[in-house]
Amino acid sequence: MAVTRTSRSAGSSDSVRRRARVRDRRAGWSHTDWSSGSFARLVVAGVIWLAAVAGSLWLVATLGLVGCSTEPLVLQADTPAQRYFAAKGEYAVLLSVAVAYAESPSADPAVVQQLTLLDSQAQSLFAKTDRQLADPSVDRATAAEAAASVLEGITAQLRALILRTHPDLSSTPSAGRIAPLLRHRFHSLSSGCLGCRRLSPQPGLI
């Protein structure tokens, strides 16, 4: 009797589930088939997504720290020459991050072009300042002080541009395009949702 009750109960619950599936399908929903590897895909997509978000938070925090610490390098310095040296060194630190990004296969050519233009401005400043510092008729302290100040501005722009290379946390147009796309991919991977066709991004968005 117990066996009969169990199978009747199971059959009844199966038919309830079947009816629910039919109802949901009519309503435009779909059910995940957990047994066919969808769960594994969901976990993988989730882990990748979480890693990307955690990574970007860490990146922003660290890059924010570099050059934005409570005691900036230029303020630590005592003399104009030290200040110019500090500003130039800080620029070199951020430039190394920019170069790593520019040399990566996933670099956005438009961002690389902006990085290159910014570096051209810095190189022009270096050349001009070096000429002034070698000229005995020029006040070296004033020249170094002015160069340090201009270089700080260029470094701030470089830092902002590097942060723009990461899509999730910045508010640039490219971030606005990529974050919904990632969410869509995550959703469609996990559910195979029929409604995702409507949400599919335009081709060539990235």
Added chain:
Amino acid sequence: MGAGQILLILQLVDAVAVLLRSVPDAKRQYDALSKQIRSLVAEGRDPTQTEWAELNARLAALSSRLESAGIKASGGRTIDLA
């Protein structure tokens, strides 16, 4: 999972990974520079010619690499600075 989806995820992961790999090195460089500046201040002197030469050489090398990457990214075209 389709090839397009795999490619997209790999591109996103790659973009994050490149920056995550380079940032710890940048932090180390920044800390070393901070230490150097503190040392200059403590000693009450300006950077020596050797210190300037090292920094300038590092900047020149990075700038050259960035320029190469820029030319590569723009498909071999040079950038008009005008």
